[in-house]
Amino acid sequence: MGAAASWSVLARLLRDPIALAIRALVAAAVFLLAVPIFALLSSSFLDVQPNGGAPTLANFQAVLAHPLFVPVVRNTLMLGAGTVAVMLSFAVPFAWLFARTDLPRKDLLLALITVNVAIPSFLVAIGYIFIFNPSNGLANQVARDVFGLKTSPFNIYSLGWMIALQGAALAAPAFFMIVPSLQAIDVTLEEAAAASGVRRGVTALRIVLPLAAPAILAACAYYFIIAIEMFDYASMLGMPTRIFVASTWLYQMINASTGLPRYGEAAALGLLVATASLLVSLVYLRAIGKAARYAVVTGKRRSQQTVRLAAAAKVIAWAFILAYALFSFALPVLTLLWASGQPFVQLPTLLALSRWSLDAYHEAFAQLPPLIYNNLVVMLAVPTISVALAACVGWAGTRPLRTWDRGRLARVVGWKGRAGRPRSKGRGLRGGLDLFVMMAIAVPSIVSALGFLYFGLAVYRAISIYTTIWLIVLAMSTRYLTWANRTISSNLLQVHPEIEEACATSGVRPGSAFVSVLLPTIGRALVYSWFWLALLSLRELTIPIMLARPDTAVLATAIWSLNAAGNGDVAAAMSMILVCITLVMVFCFHKVASQREI
Amino acid sequence: MITGARLHKTYLADDGNCVRALDDVSFSVKEREFYVLLGPSGSGKTTTLRAIAGLDQPDRGRITIDGRLVFASDDDIHIPPEERPIAMAFQSYALWPHMDVHDNIAFPLRRGIRRVPPEEAARRVGRVVELLRLKTELHRPVSTLSGGQQQRVALARALALEPAVLLMDEPLSNLDARLRARLRVELKEITRSTGITTVYVTHDQTEAMVMGDRIAVMEHGRILQEGAPLTLYHQPAELFVAKFLGEMNFIAGEIEPGNGQRALVATQVGPLSLVRSPTTPTRGSVVLGFRPEDAVLTEAPGENVIRARVTARQYLGDAFLYRACCGEISFEIRRPKGEQIELCTEIFVYLPPRACIAFGGSADKSAGEQV
Numbered sequence: 031m032g033a034a035a036s037w038s039v040l041a042r043l044l045r046d047p048i049a050l051a052i053r054a055l056v057a058a059a060v061f062l063l064a065v066p067i068f069a070l071l072s073s074s075f076l077d078v079q080p081n082g083g084a085p086t087l088a089n090f091q092a093v094l095a096h097p098l099f100v101p102v103v104r105n106t107l108m109l110g111a112g113t114v115a116v117m118l119s120f121a122v123p124f125a126w127l128f129a130r131t132d133l134p135r136k137d138l139l140l141a142l143i144t145v146n147v148a149i150p151s152f153l154v155a156i157g158y159i160f161i162f163n164p165s166n167g168l169a170n171q172v173a174r175d176v177f178g179l180k181t182s183p184f185n186i187y188s189l190g191w192m193i194a195l196q197g198a199a200l201a202a203p204a205f206f207m208i209v210p211s212l213q214a215i216d217v218t219l220e221e222a223a224a225a226s227g228v229r230r231g232v233t234a235l236r237i238v239l240p241l242a243a244p245a246i247l248a249a250c251a252y253y254f255i256i257a258i259e260m261f262d263y264a265s266m267l268g269m270p271t272r273i274f275v276a277s278t279w280l281y282q283m284i285n286a287s288t289g290l291p292r293y294g295e296a297a298a299l300g301l302l303v304a305t306a307s308l309l310v311s312l313v314y315l316r317a318i319g320k321a322a323r324y325a326v327v328t329g330k331r332r333s334q335q336t337v338r339l340a341a342a343a344k345v346i347a348w349a350f351i352l353a354y355a356l357f358s359f360a361l362p363v364l365t366l367l368w369a370s371g372q373p374f375v376q377l378p379t380l381l382a383l384s385r386w387s388l389d390a391y392h393e394a395f396a397q398l399p400p401l402i403y404n405n406l407v408v409m410l411a412v413p414t415i416s417v418a419l420a421a422c423v424g425w426a427g428t429r430p431l432r433t434w435d436r437g438r439l440a441r442v443v444g445w446k447g448r449a450g451r452p453r454s455k456g457r458g459l460r461g462g463l464d465l466f467v468m469m470a471i472a473v474p475s476i477v478s479a480l481g482f483l484y485f486g487l488a489v490y491r492a493i494s495i496y497t498t499i500w501l502i503v504l505a506m507s508t509r510y511l512t513w514a515n516r517t518i519s520s521n522l523l524q525v526h527p528e529i530e531e532a533c534a535t536s537g538v539r540p541g542s543a544f545v546s547v548l549l550p551t552i553g554r555a556l557v558y559s560w561f562w563l564a565l566l567s568l569r570e571l572t573i574p575i576m577l578a579r580p581d582t583a584v585l586a587t588a589i590w591s592l593n594a595a596g597n598g599d600v601a602a603a604m605s606m607i608l609v610c611i612t613l614v615m616v617f618c619f620h621k622v623a624s625q626r627e628i
Numbered sequence: 629m630i631t632g633a634r635l636h637k638t639y640l641a642d643d644g645n646c647v648r649a650l651d652d653v654s655f656s657v658k659e660r661e662f663y664v665l666l667g668p669s670g671s672g673k674t675t676t677l678r679a680i681a682g683l684d685q686p687d688r689g690r691i692t693i694d695g696r697l698v699f700a701s702d703d704d705i706h707i708p709p710e711e712r713p714i715a716m717a718f719q720s721y722a723l724w725p726h727m728d729v730h731d732n733i734a735f736p737l738r739r740g741i742r743r744v745p746p747e748e749a750a751r752r753v754g755r756v757v758e759l760l761r762l763k764t765e766l767h768r769p770v771s772t773l774s775g776g777q778q779q780r781v782a783l784a785r786a787l788a789l790e791p792a793v794l795l796m797d798e799p800l801s802n803l804d805a806r807l808r809a810r811l812r813v814e815l816k817e818i819t820r821s822t823g824i825t826t827v828y829v830t831h832d833q834t835e836a837m838v839m840g841d842r843i844a845v846m847e848h849g850r851i852l853q854e855g856a857p858l859t860l861y862h863q864p865a866e867l868f869v870a871k872f873l874g875e876m877n878f879i880a881g882e883i884e885p886g887n888g889q890r891a892l893v894a895t896q897v898g899p900l901s902l903v904r905s906p907t908t909p910t911r912g913s914v915v916l917g918f919r920p921e922d923a924v925l926t927e928a929p930g931e932n933v934i935r936a937r938v939t940a941r942q943y944l945g946d947a948f949l950y951r952a953c954c955g956e957i958s959f960e961i962r963r964p965k966g967e968q969i970e971l972c973t974e975i976f977v978y979l980p981p982r983a984c985i986a987f988g989g990s991a992d993k994s995a996g997e998q999v
Contacts, residue, residue, distance in 0.1 A: 528722035532782075534709035535681050535716035536789055537740030546739060550726040 048541025055422040056463070062419075062508040063470045066481020070304070073484050074297035089298035096295075098274055105268075106258050106275040109192060113257035114250050116197020120354055121204040122246065127347055128205075129212035130220075130238065131337040134344060142355045146202035148612045149359045150569035151262035152586065153605045154195060156593050157362020159266065160369045160602070162186035168365070171377055187271040192263045198358040199263075200256060204249045211245030212238070230337055244317045251314035252471065255307045259474030261572040266593065276303045277476045281576065284480070297484065300477040311472035315465075363609060370602035390603035397588065397600075398607070404499050404584045405568060408506065413514075413563035415507040417556055420514035424522045425544055427464040427515075464519070470512045479505050479576035486577070499582045505573050510566065514559045521555040522548070561619045568612060629825045630657040630793060635679060635689035637849075649675040650686055651849035657827060657842075662819055664840035665829045666872070672849035673829045674797055680827060681716050681795050682709035694792040710741050715786035716795040719802065721778045723770040723785075730766045733757070733785045742789055756784040759818060776807045783815070787822065794819065796828045800835065812838050833873050837861070845869045865907045867915060867987040876917045877959035883914045883986055893986055897934045897954045902984035909988040920949065922983035923961040925969075926976045932984075934977045938969055952977060 043050050074089050093099060124143065127133045161168045162184040170182040185191075215238055223233040239246075264278045274282065276299065283296040339347065369375055371386035473481070482505035486496035495501050525548060533543035549556065571586040578587045585608050592601035637650040650672050657663040665673035678684035680691060682698065685706055691699040693714065698707040723732050733756060736742070737749040744752070757763050760780040765773060770781060779799060786794055799815075800808045816839045819826045830836055836843050837857045844854040845868070853865045864870035867878075881895035891908055893900050893916045900916055902908070926933055936952035936959075949962050950969060961977060969975060 526720050526722065528718040528720045529724065531681075531683050531709070532716065532718055532722035532724070532785075533736075533740075534683065535712075535714055535795070536736035536785060537710045537742040538736055539710055539741065542739050546735070547724050547726075551724070553726070 046539040046541045048545055049539065050541070052422045052425060052541065052544060055419055056426045059419040059423050059511060060463070060466065062504065063467065063511070065485050065508070066473055066478040066505075067304075069481040069484035069488070070297045070300050070477065073293055074301050089294040090302075092292075092295050093298045093302065098279060102274050102276055102279050105189060105273060108189060109196070109264065109275050110254045110258045112189075112193035113197045113200060114254050116194055117200045117204050117253055117257075118246070118250065120198060120201035121208055121249070123347075124201070124205050124351065124354075125208040125212050126234070126238075127351075129209050130215075130234070131339050131347075133339060133347055135348075139351055142351065143202045143205050144616060145613070146199070146355070146359050147206075148565055148569070148616050149363065150571070150586065150605075150608060150612070151196070151199050151260065152266060152569075152571050152590055152593075153366060153609065154199060154359060154362045155263050155266040156589070156598075156601055156605060157365040157369075158186050158191065158195060159593070160365045160375055160598070161361070162191070166375050168375060168377060171375075175377070187267055187273070189268070189273055192267045192273075195267070195358075196257060196260060196263045198354065200253050201354075201358070204253055207249045207252070208242065208245055211242045215241050234337065248314050248317035251310050251317060254310050255314075255471060255474060258303070258307070259476050259572065261476055261575055265575075265590070277474070277572070280476055280480060284483070284576065293484070296480055300480045304473050304477050307474055308469065308472040311469060314471070315468060366602045366605050366609070370599060370606050373599055375598065390599035391607075393600045394603040394607060397604070400581065401583060401585050401588050404582055407499050408503055408567050408570075408574075408584060409564050411500075411503045412506045412510060412567040413560045415503070416510040416514045416563050417518070417560050419507070419511050420518045420559070421549065421552075421556065423463065423467055423511070423515055424519040425548065427467065427519060467512060467515050470508075475509050475572040476576060478509055479573040482508075482573075483577055497579065497582075502574050502577045502582060502584070505577060506567055506570060509573060510563050513566075514563060517555055517559050518552065521552040525551055558623075561615075565612065565615060565619075568615070569608075629659045629661070629694060630663075630680060630827065631655070631690075631692045632676065632680065633690045635676070635686045635691070637675060637679070637684070637686040637688075648672075648849045650679070650689075653689075653846075653849065653851055655844060655851060655854070657825060659825055660823050662816065662826045662828065662839055662841045664836040664843045665827065665846060666831070666833060666836040666840075666843050667846035668831055668872070671846040673831075673846045675849075676846070677795055677797055677827060677829045680793070681714055682707060682712050713792040714795055715789045715791035715793075716797065717779075717782045717786050717799045719798040721782040721799075721802075723778055723781055725771055728767050728769050729762055729773070729781050729784075732770055732781055733788050736785065736789055740789075752788045752790065756788045759787070759822075760784045775803050776811065779803065779811065783818070787818070787824070792825065794824045794826045796826065798830055799828075801830070801832070808835075815839065837873070845872060847872075863905055864917075864985065867917070870917050870985065870987070875920050875960065877920060879916045879957055879959070881914060881916055883909055883911060885910055890981065891986065893984075895957075897936075897957050900932055900934075900979060900984060901981045902986055903981050905985070908986050912988065914986040914988055917985050917987060918959075918979050918983050920960045920962040922980060923959075924978045924980065925961075925963065925967065926978040929976060930978070932979045932981060934979065936975055936977055938971055938973050938975060941969070941971060 075085055075087070124139065128136055128139055133139070159167070162170065164170060164182040164185045164187070167182070167184060167186065169184050173179045173183050219237060219241070220233055223237055224230070228236075258276055261277050261281065264275045265281065267273075268275060269278050269282075280296055280299055280303075283292045283299065286292065368378055368386075370390050371388065372382065373389070376382045482501060486501045490496045495504070529551065530540075530543055530548060533547055534540070538546070569586060570584075571590060574582075574584050574587045575590060578584065583591070585604065589601050589604050589608065592598075592604065632653060632655045635650045635653040636648075638646050638648050641647045647670075653672065653676055655663075655676075665676055667673045675684055679686050679699070680693070686699065686701065688701045689699070690697065690701070693712055696707075696713070697703075697705055698712050699705060724735065727735060730753060733753050734749055737744050737752060738746070743749075757766060760783060762777070762780055762784060765777060765781075770778060773781065779802075782799065796815075800811055803811065812835055828836075828839060840857055842854065843857055843860055844851045845860065846852065847868050853860060853869045855863075860869060861873050864873065870876045879893075879895045879897065879900070881893040881900070884892045884894065886892045886901065886904075889904050890901050891904050893902065893914060895916060902916065929935060934952075934954050936954040938950050939953050939958070940951035942949040943965075944962075947962050947964050948968065949960055951958055951960055952975060963969070
């Protein structure tokens with residue numbers, strides 16, 4: 031039956047070319063997600079240079095025995111845990127204020143947090159370097175000149191500052207992850223507590239928080255991985271004084287100032303980091319599973335604000351929020367604006383103001399055209415590829431797999447199958463796909479970028495992708511795919527299966543149903559994801575820094591290099607240009623969103 | 629028109645137990661017939677419907693629609709739903725939320741496998757819109773429609789395909805009682821006037837009685853009894869069918885072979901005679917059942933008369949429902965409101981032998997059959 035069955039399957043597949051194309055895209059997504067893993071495995075376990083491909087553990091031995099290994103592990107753990115702690119101390123109160131209280135001007139809170147997500151992290155780092163660097167930081171200048179101190183009291187180049195700034199930065203995206211779970215909690219649960227004579231504060235701590243705990247735990251695990259993969263703060267605040275964490279050590283191995291790049295050791299370190307993240311991501315997966323279960327338990331009704339804040343509490347809450355906004359982006363951005371007009375950093379005096387000039391901007395604009403071109407390619411291609419792949423993966427992973435496809439596929443491929451044995455709904459192939467994509471968050475950006483670097487080098491003779499911007503595009507699309515998949519899958523899950531079954535029973539093939547019915551139904555989520563990914567790819571530093579060459583530099587890497595080279599004023603000027611582009615994008619999206627009710 | 633032969637399906641539930649969704653289900657639906665699958669949730673009625681539609685695949689068995697084999701486990705045939713000559717109305721209506729009424733109806737006609745030329749599509753849309761009185765709603769987004777209107781759009785979408793078979797999965801269950809009662813009649817009228825063969829799934833016995841030409845009562849993945857509403861109501865072959873279709877009183881007893889057409893059941897309230905049917909057991913423990921409205925009040929003791937005392941009374945609007953006790957046995961009788969009886973009154977209840985049915989086994993036959 032082999033040949034005949036294969037032909038009939040082929041004929042069936044060709045009858046629905048759209049579905050075939052979707053399957054091809056799913057295969058492409060799986061391939062892209064697998065690339066970094068295989069690249070790392072082969073480059074870490076195989077001894078490439080001297081005797082061509084013999085298995086070896088030398089790379090791992092070199093990493094583990096390296097004098098930096100122990101401090102890097104310690105620093106990385108402290109950075110991860112500290113960042114999450116700082117993040118929670120902002121994100122949880124903000125989310126609670128936003129979701130469950132009658133705080134006034136919530137729209138402003140939302141706007142401030144959105145802007146904070148959009149402002150690139152490395153800009154905040156540069157801004158703070160201008161304020162707190164030990165040689166000529168503004169705060170240290172004040173301390174020395176005004177208060178007559180002999181030494182500089184502030185030093186931005188420390189693990190503490192890394193933790194504080196990174197935690198404040200990640201509080202914004204974490205806010206968006208925690209708010210829905212707080213909003214989903216049925217208000218009647220709080221009312222029931224109140225009716226049973228439980229005080230509001232006790233209710234918040236003993237009923238609302240435990241119900242939101244799985245979502246908060248999920249945010250912790252997720253942002254722990256982000257915290258150790260983020261290159262911005264670790265590189266700008268740590269590398270100048272050789273405080274290494276995993277991501278910067280990895281970068282150092284590839285871009286050593288002396289000697290050859292240590293590819294094998296970098297791959298080994300990357301694998302170790304990925305393995306550690308995998309353990310954390312298991313916590314994440316368990317937590318989101320639990321969060322989903324709690325969401326089922328609690329009702330459908332959208333919560334109204336139940337906690338009435340006293341006037342004083344409102345003032346305190348807003349003071350807290352504004353202090354956060356000032357700390358996390360207003361202060362550094364204002365500093366950048368000031369520094370961008372000065373050839374060297376000086377205190378804001380009237381004299382200094384009169385010398386404020388646009389010279390640095392002229393220089394920045396001169397360098398801009400190729401950067402803008404590369405950035406445009408990245409900003410348009412990355413979200414498009416990620417969202418398209420995520421939609422296809424989401425479809426394959428969350429929609430009921432059509433049984434006849436599975437049965438026929440099994441027979442043709444030659445699986446014995448478990449014919450006659452009862453099957454459980456919702457396990458097997460699609461569960462595996464879903465899990466695989468979810469687990470891919472455990473491969474940190476910097477590690478994934480390293481994998482793509484090896485991939486680019488390996489296929490260089492066949493495809494010269496290594497020298498083009500498209501390697502960066504592929505690496506970023508792959509990383510963002512896991513992010514887009516979360517949003518799109520959860521939206522697809524909310525689409526009633528009967529919506530699609532109604533297509534089938536009225537003669538519409540699965541491919542057409544996907545394009546004409548399912549995608550428009552989740553259109554809002556697609557547009558939303560596309561926009562956020564565009565914004566994130568505009569500010570992405572970690573992946574381009576690993577992969578960019580001089581002619582494939584983007585704004586982020588250019589600013590990073592200018593800063594590293596001590597070109598502070600041009601870096602600041604270019605940062606201000608980036609801030610303007612970002613704010614215009616946020617504004618445009620806000621306009622579009624309010625028109626289309628997104 | 630539709631036949632299902634020896635359909636089996638087992639699946640693994642979340643708790644790790646195997647559930648028999650279909651257990652040797654066979655049926656045959658005639659052309660232009662309104663066939664109702666009736667049963668409680670988990671009885672396999674929706675699985676049967678989805679197997680006909682092709683949305684679920686049974687483990688074993690054969691299904692034909694309009695003379696065409698659409699599923700055969702032995703021959704490895706499974707025609708996907710979009711290629712079957714069917715249309716389906718869903719419990720959630722499953723209207724495509726981003727399209728208006730017109731597009732919901734026209735989309736399958738323009739983009740589906742059974743697409744037709746544009747003029748033909750327009751003609752069909754016009755016809756179903758007329759039939760279901762949706763003309764003024766034609767360009768409204770479906771999300772702004774009321775439940776009843778959404779239901780009519782779903783039906784219009786299905787009918788516009790002019791399918792050989794219309795499948796409906798509890799289409800009225802999300803509507804309020806008054807609207808449901810009206811749409812029942814409307815639906816039945818539309819299917820009759822278009823002459824379409826219909827398979828209708830419901831757990832509502834009134835709906836089944838009002839609409840069905842033939843009803844199949846299902847439980848635990850099996851069809852217990854199949855027949856016209858009148859037959860099922862008055863001659864239930866199984867205790868479950870009797871209980872599921874309307875109210876019934878049960879009295880335990882021992883059946884004795886009587887003479888000729890009659891059989892005698894010895895009960896705690898005395899011997900009761902009944903008219904035999906092919907399913908009446910010949911000997912052993914039985915449960916005797918009768919409907920509350922079949923009991924008649926009489927003046928004096930006699931054959932098939934139970935002497936009882938009225939212990940409770942419910943006013944139902946058009947009638948009274950009385951609870952009567954005779955020793956440890958209690959039962960309900962329903963009398964028109966003209967025949968009002970006071971509480972604690974002693975009454976004589978006559979059970980016509982034609983209205984009494986004997987079922988084998990005991991009254992609390994265990995539920996929850998698991999493999």
